[in-house]
Amino acid sequence: MIRARALEKRYGDKRILRGIDLDVGPDDFLLVTGPNGSGKTTLLRLCAGLAAPTRGDFELGVSRGRIGYVAHEPLVYRELTALENLDLYGRLYRISERRERIGMLLERFGLWDARHERVASYSRGMLQRLALCRAFLHEPDLLLLDEPYSGLDDEGALVLDRELTERAPRTAFVVATHEPERLRRHATDLLALA
Amino acid sequence: MNYLADVGALARKDLLLELRARDTLPAMLLFVVSALVVFHFVLPAGSSDLAATGLLWVALLFTALLGLSRAFAAEREQGVIDGLVLAPSDRSAIWLGKALSILAFLALAELIALPAFALFFRHIDGTLVGGVALADVGIAAVGTLLAAMAAASRARELLLPLLFLPLAIPIVVGGVGASVADDPARYLGLLGLYDALFAIICWASFEYVVTE
Amino acid sequence: MSTWSRNNRLPALATLALTLTAAAIALIFFYAPLDEDGLNQKIFYFHVPIAFTAYGCFAWGGWKALRHLWKGEDGADLESYVAIHLGVIFGVLTLVTGSIWARYRWGHWWVWSEDQLVLFLVLFLFYCAYFMLRFSVPPGPQRANLSAVYALFGVVLIPVSVLAIRLSERFIHPVAFDKGGPNMAGSQFFTFCVSCAAMFSLAATLYNLELVGKRLDMRLRELREALQ
Numbered sequence: 001m002i003r004a005r006a007l008e009k010r011y012g013d014k015r016i017l018r019g020i021d022l023d024v025g026p027d028d029f030l031l032v033t034g035p036n037g038s039g040k041t042t043l044l045r046l047c048a049g050l051a052a053p054t055r056g057d058f059e060l061g062v063s064r065g066r067i068g069y070v071a072h073e074p075l076v077y078r079e080l081t082a083l084e085n086l087d088l089y090g091r092l093y094r095i096s097e098r099r100e101r102i103g104m105l106l107e108r109f110g111l112w113d114a115r116h117e118r119v120a121s122y123s124r125g126m127l128q129r130l131a132l133c134r135a136f137l138h139e140p141d142l143l144l145l146d147e148p149y150s151g152l153d154d155e156g157a158l159v160l161d162r163e164l165t166e167r168a169p170r171t172a173f174v175v176a177t178h179e180p181e182r183l184r185r186h187a188t189d190l191l192a193l194a
Numbered sequence: 195m196n197y198l199a200d201v202g203a204l205a206r207k208d209l210l211l212e213l214r215a216r217d218t219l220p221a222m223l224l225f226v227v228s229a230l231v232v233f234h235f236v237l238p239a240g241s242s243d244l245a246a247t248g249l250l251w252v253a254l255l256f257t258a259l260l261g262l263s264r265a266f267a268a269e270r271e272q273g274v275i276d277g278l279v280l281a282p283s284d285r286s287a288i289w290l291g292k293a294l295s296i297l298a299f300l301a302l303a304e305l306i307a308l309p310a311f312a313l314f315f316r317h318i319d320g321t322l323v324g325g326v327a328l329a330d331v332g333i334a335a336v337g338t339l340l341a342a343m344a345a346a347s348r349a350r351e352l353l354l355p356l357l358f359l360p361l362a363i364p365i366v367v368g369g370v371g372a373s374v375a376d377d378p379a380r381y382l383g384l385l386g387l388y389d390a391l392f393a394i395i396c397w398a399s400f401e402y403v404v405t406e
Numbered sequence: 407m408s409t410w411s412r413n414n415r416l417p418a419l420a421t422l423a424l425t426l427t428a429a430a431i432a433l434i435f436f437y438a439p440l441d442e443d444g445l446n447q448k449i450f451y452f453h454v455p456i457a458f459t460a461y462g463c464f465a466w467g468g469w470k471a472l473r474h475l476w477k478g479e480d481g482a483d484l485e486s487y488v489a490i491h492l493g494v495i496f497g498v499l500t501l502v503t504g505s506i507w508a509r510y511r512w513g514h515w516w517v518w519s520e521d522q523l524v525l526f527l528v529l530f531l532f533y534c535a536y537f538m539l540r541f542s543v544p545p546g547p548q549r550a551n552l553s554a555v556y557a558l559f560g561v562v563l564i565p566v567s568v569l570a571i572r573l574s575e576r577f578i579h580p581v582a583f584d585k586g587g588p589n590m591a592g593s594q595f596f597t598f599c600v601s602c603a604a605m606f607s608l609a610a611t612l613y614n615l616e617l618v619g620k621r622l623d624m625r626l627r628e629l630r631e632a633l634q
Contacts, residue, residue: 012545015631050276052406052547065282073273077207079214084207091203092281094196118214134277244577336559343552349542357539357556360532361563364570375577384566384573391562399555402475406547 001026001142001172002047007056009042016042020056022191026141029173029186034193040176041072043193044144047174062172065093068140070148074131078120082111082130085119086137093138105133109159124151132160136167143167145175149182157182200283204291209298211268218264219299222257226307229253230314246315247322247373251366254307254326258333259358261299263351265292265341275345279404289400293338300330318373321382325372328385329365332392336361339396342403364388416614423611426604433597449510451597453503455605456496457522461564463493463609464529468561471554481621483550486557487540488616492609494533500526524571525564532560 007020016039024030032040045051048069049060069075076085083102090098106112109129114122119130128151135143149157161182164173168186175183180190212218233249269275278288304326312318337358344354365388371381434451467489474482504523505515518524536556543549 010546010631013627013631048280050279050406063282064280067280069276069280071273071276073276075274075277076272077211077268077274078272079211079268080207084210088203088207089277089281092200092278092283094282339555343539343556346548346552347539347542348544349538353535353538353542356535360528360535361559363528364563364566367570367574371573371577380573384569387569388566391566392559395558395562399475399558402551402555406551 001028001061002174003057003059003061004046004053005057007046007058008054009039009046009051010054017046017193020191022047024142024172024174024189026172027169028188029168029183030175030189030191031180031183031187032174032176032191032193033178033180035178038193040178040193041146044069044071044146044174044176047142048144062142065138066141068135068138068143070131070135070143070145072146072150074119074127075134076119076127076130079118081116081118082106082122082133083115085130086133089134089137095138101137102133105136108163109133110155125153125156128152129156129159132163136163140171142172143174145173147177148175149177149179197284197287200287201291201294204278204287205294208292208295212295212299218261219302222261222299222303223306225260226253226257226303227310229256230307230310234314243316244370244374246311248370250307250311250315250373251369254304254329254369255333255359255362255366257303257307258296258300258337259355261296261303262333262337262341262358263344263354265296265338266345270345275404285401285404286397288404289338289342289396292342293334293396296338297330297334300334301327304330321378322373324382325369325378325385328372328382328389329369331389332365332385333362335389335393335396339400339403342400346403361392416611416618419607419611419614423604423607426600426607430597430601430604433600437593437597449503449507451601453500453507455598455602456503457500457526458602459605459609460493460496460500460526460529462606463489463496463613464533464560464564467493468557471557474550474554475558483554484620484624485617486554488613488620490533490536490557490560491616492613494530494537496605496609497526497530497533501530519575521568521571521575525567528567528571529560529564532563536560 002022002024004020004022007017007022008015009017020043022030032043034040042051046053046058047060048067049064076082077088080088083106086102086106087098090102095101103112106115109132111126111129111133114126119127122130128148132148135145148160152160164183164186167173173186177183180187230250230253233246233253237245237249266275269278279285308318308323308326337354340357340361341354344350344357347353364384368381368385368388372378372385375381430451434448467486470479470482470486470489473479474486501523504520504526508517508520508523509515516523536553539556540549540553543552
């Protein structure tokens with residue numbers, strides 16, 4: 001799904017990533033660890049195709065519509081409701097039975113009751129849950145998660161645990177975190193960035 | 195067609211956002227009327243129709259710039275642009291959807307501005323309105339792409355007028371000419387040519403503006 | 407390209423440029439016949455070739471921009487930037503020589519009736535904005551993309567602006583202006599051609615010179631990075 005050799009990413013004069021090799025298969029779970037500023041987010045952006053590598057070989061064997069991405073930002077419009085946001089993404093990702101899927105995901109992540117409220121009124125935890133809904137909406141084959149547990153309360157974290165356990169066998173994962181303990185049981189691979 | 199559906203969804207989203215936030219359009223309306231009033235005090239006594247028409251176009255251009263500076267504000271502030279770029283839809287749909295919504299804002303602003311202009315200065319006719327309509331297409335097309343560029347830069351709002359004004363010169367010539375010349379057809383033709391050429395190049399190159 | 411020609415291209419170009427420029431100056435001041443306009447005529451031999459060279463630089467910059475976007479050609483972004491940079495320099499020279507010409511011919515330092523002069527003013531503004539864009543985005547693939555797209559806009563803007571400026575005169579300057587440029591006899595045409603060749607080769611020399619310098623800078627930076 002993802003293959004990279006000697007990957008390097010530079011922004012201007014600052015080198016963020018250097019000499020990275022990656023091999024992620026269809027049911028692998030790659031855990032990317034490292035302190036803040038070590039380039040975890042950059043690596044995920046590269047995998048998503050949002051950034052181009054400065055040097056090295058990079059192959060992404062997945063089409064754009066099969067990738068799910070959770071970033072630091074929830075990537076939703078504050079002035080729209082959760083339902084409207086997911087409806088927009090649902091249309092762009094050409095999801096069949098859009099309403100049913102959206103309803104199901106909102107319910108699973110405990111946002112069904114708040115679906116008609118503007119996202120601007122959401123708490124940090126609710127935003128993160130919505131971001132997860134957005135990422136899972138189209139049943140992607142590759143999931144790129146950047147600190148997926150950040151902002152979640154215990155209940156939200158349990159829901160995420162359940163989702164990951166359910167999807168891990170049939171989905172490729174690249175997850176960046178600076179607290180790897182929770183995710184170690186899923187991981188098939190580990191990449192530690194300096 | 196999927197492409198048109200995407201464009202429709204995106205344009206709808208932008209109009210919905212403005213309906214909720216209600217900040218850009220009212221500002222544009224107030225600005226254009228205020229500008230026209232200022233221009234009354236700027237023009238010396240006995241000024242020609244040509245001078246007044248010219249100032250109308252100045253007002254329209256700067257009102258458009260006001261609206262365009264907010265065009266990608268939501269996407270930029272909340273990082274949503276990444277979400278849109280990642281979607282499997284064609285990136286040019288983002289441009290087209292946004293440009294259509296800008297076009298709608300311009301049309302609404304002019305719905306107020308043109309009658310105000312007729313009230314304050316001189317009567318308006320079909321060719322003037324036609325010129326404004328054609329010019330709007332060019333402004334929306336080019337302005338949307340440049341707004342995306344400016345959003346990616348450090349200078350943000352400062353940069354957009356600098357990028358836009360040289361490109362707006364043919365639009366202004368076409369618009370003013372259509373309003374005051376004896377043979378407006380040439381000027382409307384200039385506007386049409388501008389719109390066609392720049393719409394094509396914007397449509398084809400927007401992909402590169404939002405990706406690396 | 408063989409090593410010899412690669413190493414010697416820049417000095418060869420520089421020699422060519424200097425020779426042609428010297429020849430052009432000699433021809434302009436000693437050979438080309440004087441018109442009643444006198445010195446005014448001489449400015450023309452600089453102004454128009456410089457203008458053509460500027461167009462050429464912008465066109466080359468646009469071509470390289472297209473190569474960057476379309477084919478992802480390595481280094482095309484830098485070449486596009488250098489070409490446009492040079493184009494602006496020649497553009498400023500066009501404006502200056504044009505202004506001097508206007509002073510001699512019509513008694514004003516600026517006239518709106520000269521299409522080419524107005525066009526260069528518009529292009530000058532446009533490409534200054536190009537630099538503002540470039541300097542407000544951190545270096546990287548995004549900056550290269552944005553610059554390339556804007557450079558292409560410039561190329562499309564040139565013919566549209568020509569049309570617009572010509573059309574604008576019908577309602578801005580109802581007074582008919584004597585617009586005749588000089589009609590050229592054989593010897594004048596020859597001088598003009600030599601001057602054009604001189605300007606082109608000068609531009610080519612400066613282009614390659616600046617590229618060599620910038621590439622050297624890049625290599626130096628890369629080496630420094632690699633050593634860290």
